[in-house]
Amino acid sequence: MQPSQTAYVILGMLxxxxxxxxxxxxxTIECTVNYFWSxxxxQIYPTLKRLAAQGLIVACPSAFPGARQRREYSLTAAGQACLQEWLAQPYRDHPPRDEFLLKLFFGGEVPPSVSIGHIRDFREKNRRLLATLLELETLxxxxxxxxxxxxxxxxxxxFGLAQIRSALEWSESALAMLSARSD
Amino acid sequence: MQPSQTAYVILGMLxxxxxxxxxxxxxTIECTVNYFWSxxxxQIYPTLKRLAAQGLIVACPSAFPGARQRREYSLTAAGQACLQEWLAQPYRDHPPRDEFLLKLFFGGEVPPSVSIGHIRDFREKNRRLLATLLELETLxxxxxxxxxxxxxxxxxxxFGLAQIRSALEWSESALAMLSARSD
DNA sequence: ACACACATGTAATTGGTTACATGATTTC
DNA sequence: GAAATCATGTAACCAATTACATGTGTGT
Structure with missing residues (x-):
C-alpha cells in the first residue's frame, strides 16, 4: 500500500x-505551508501510526525529561528514501474547484451587487493573506x-505573493468594471 | 438534504x-469553466437523478425528433430559485492542496535538477493553459x-489569464535562481 | 478555580475519482 | 464493418473533513 499525500507532508516535515x-x-504545517497545504x-494521527508500522518513521522518547506525554517521531533511512523517491516523481495536480469563480461565472443570474460582494470578500481575504505572507517572510x-x-x-x-498580488490587481479592475455597469 | 456543489454547477449550466x-x-463544463472547475x-448522473426527484429540474423530451436516446433536463422555477439563493450566499474556499508547491518546498531534500524539472513542467502546463484560454477568449x-x-x-x-501570466513570470525567475545556484 | 493551550485519538459522513459495464449512432 | 463518439449508469474505493471524546499541564 502506497502512502497518501498526507504521509509525504509528514515525512517532509520530519x-x-x-x-x-x-x-x-x-x-508546523499551519505556520509554514498553510497557504498551499493543510x-x-x-488525517495526521492515523497516518503517523501507519508510517510507524511501515518502518518509515520511529517513535522516539522525548529528549526533554520534563516534557508532556506525547509521541515524538523521526524519519528512518527508509522514510528518507521514500520521501526522496516521491519528490523525484512528476507532481500531479488534482482537478480544480474554485467556488468563488463558479459563483462569479453565474453572476448574471443574480443582481450585480451579489457578485460585487463576493469580489470584495475575495479581495479582503487576499489582503489578509498578503499580510500573513509578508509577516512569514520577515520571520x-x-x-x-x-x-x-x-x-x-x-x-x-x-509564488504565493505573486499570485496574491495578481489576484488583488484583478479584484480592483473587476470591481471597477461591475460598478461602472451597475451605477 | 442540501445539494452538493455538483448540484449547483448543474443548475447553473442549465x-x-x-x-x-x-x-x-x-x-459544457469542459469547454467553459474547466480551468477552475471539473x-x-x-457525480453528474446520480446528481441529475436527485435533482429531478427534488423537483429542481425536469426531464424534458428532446426537441429534435431525430435525436439520439437521451435525457434532457431543464430548470424548474424551484431550481432557479435554489440556484439564486446559493449564489447569494458567501462563497466558501476549501483548504488548498498544491502538490507542486509542496514538492518545491521540500526541494532541499533532492538534487536541484529535480526541482528545476518540476518548475519546467509547471511552466509548460501553464503555457498550454494560456493557449487554451486565449482560444476560449476569441471563441x-x-x-x-x-x-x-x-x-x-x-x-x-x-482572472485565469492574470493568474497564469503571473505563474509564468514567476517560473522564469525561479528557474533563473535555481540555475544560477546549480551551475 | 478556571481557562487555555497541549495532546491524542476515533467514528461518521461526505465528496469525489476511477474503473467497469453497456449499448446506440455516426462517420469513414 | 470498424472505429470513434455519443450516451448512461453503477460499484468500489479513497481521501479528507468534522464532530466527538478525553485527558493533561500551565498560567493567571
Missing part, C-alpha cells in the same frame, strides 16, 4: 525538523536564512 | 443553456458577446 509529535507537525488531525529571513532549504521556502513564498 | 443531457453538461460522470467573443452573462465569463477568464 526531514526538516525531527522529533515532532502529531500536534507539533500540524502546527492537514487535519483526523523566515530572521530565523532560518542559514537553513539549506531556505531558498526553496522563499521560492514557494514568492 | 440556467444559461437549457435542455442539456448529463453528457452535454459535462462537455466534474466526472460518476467567446465571436459567439456569445450578446449573452447577458458575457461580462461575468470575461471576468473569470481575465
Amino acid at each position: 526531514s526538516i525538523h525531527p522529533n515532532q509529535s502529531g500536534y507539533h507537525i500540524r502546527k 492537514e487535519s488531525y483526523g 523566515a529571513h530572521g530565523h532560518n536564512s542559514q537553513h539549506p532549504q531556505f531558498q526553496f521556502w522563499m521560492l514557494t513564498l514568492s | 440556467s444559461i443553456h437549457p435542455n442539456q443531457s448529463g453528457y452535454h453538461i459535462r462537455k 466534474e466526472s460522470y460518476g 467567446a467573443h465571436g459567439h456569445n458577446s450578446q449573452h447577458p452573462q458575457f461580462q461575468f465569463w470575461m471576468l473569470t477568464l481575465s
Whole structure:
C-alpha cells in the first residue's frame, strides 16, 4: 500500500525538523505551508501510526525529561528514501474547484451587487493573506536564512505573493468594471 | 438534504443553456469553466437523478425528433430559485492542496535538477493553459458577446489569464535562481 | 478555580475519482 | 464493418473533513 499525500507532508516535515509529535507537525504545517497545504488531525494521527508500522518513521522518547506525554517521531533511512523517491516523481495536480469563480461565472443570474460582494470578500481575504505572507517572510529571513532549504521556502513564498498580488490587481479592475455597469 | 456543489454547477449550466443531457453538461463544463472547475460522470448522473426527484429540474423530451436516446433536463422555477439563493450566499474556499508547491518546498531534500524539472513542467502546463484560454477568449467573443452573462465569463477568464501570466513570470525567475545556484 | 493551550485519538459522513459495464449512432 | 463518439449508469474505493471524546499541564 502506497502512502497518501498526507504521509509525504509528514515525512517532509520530519526531514526538516525531527522529533515532532502529531500536534507539533500540524502546527508546523499551519505556520509554514498553510497557504498551499493543510492537514487535519483526523488525517495526521492515523497516518503517523501507519508510517510507524511501515518502518518509515520511529517513535522516539522525548529528549526533554520534563516534557508532556506525547509521541515524538523521526524519519528512518527508509522514510528518507521514500520521501526522496516521491519528490523525484512528476507532481500531479488534482482537478480544480474554485467556488468563488463558479459563483462569479453565474453572476448574471443574480443582481450585480451579489457578485460585487463576493469580489470584495475575495479581495479582503487576499489582503489578509498578503499580510500573513509578508509577516512569514520577515520571520523566515530572521530565523532560518542559514537553513539549506531556505531558498526553496522563499521560492514557494514568492509564488504565493505573486499570485496574491495578481489576484488583488484583478479584484480592483473587476470591481471597477461591475460598478461602472451597475451605477 | 442540501445539494452538493455538483448540484449547483448543474443548475447553473442549465440556467444559461437549457435542455442539456448529463453528457452535454459535462462537455459544457469542459469547454467553459474547466480551468477552475471539473466534474466526472460518476457525480453528474446520480446528481441529475436527485435533482429531478427534488423537483429542481425536469426531464424534458428532446426537441429534435431525430435525436439520439437521451435525457434532457431543464430548470424548474424551484431550481432557479435554489440556484439564486446559493449564489447569494458567501462563497466558501476549501483548504488548498498544491502538490507542486509542496514538492518545491521540500526541494532541499533532492538534487536541484529535480526541482528545476518540476518548475519546467509547471511552466509548460501553464503555457498550454494560456493557449487554451486565449482560444476560449476569441471563441467567446465571436459567439456569445450578446449573452447577458458575457461580462461575468470575461471576468473569470481575465482572472485565469492574470493568474497564469503571473505563474509564468514567476517560473522564469525561479528557474533563473535555481540555475544560477546549480551551475 | 478556571481557562487555555497541549495532546491524542476515533467514528461518521461526505465528496469525489476511477474503473467497469453497456449499448446506440455516426462517420469513414 | 470498424472505429470513434455519443450516451448512461453503477460499484468500489479513497481521501479528507468534522464532530466527538478525553485527558493533561500551565498560567493567571
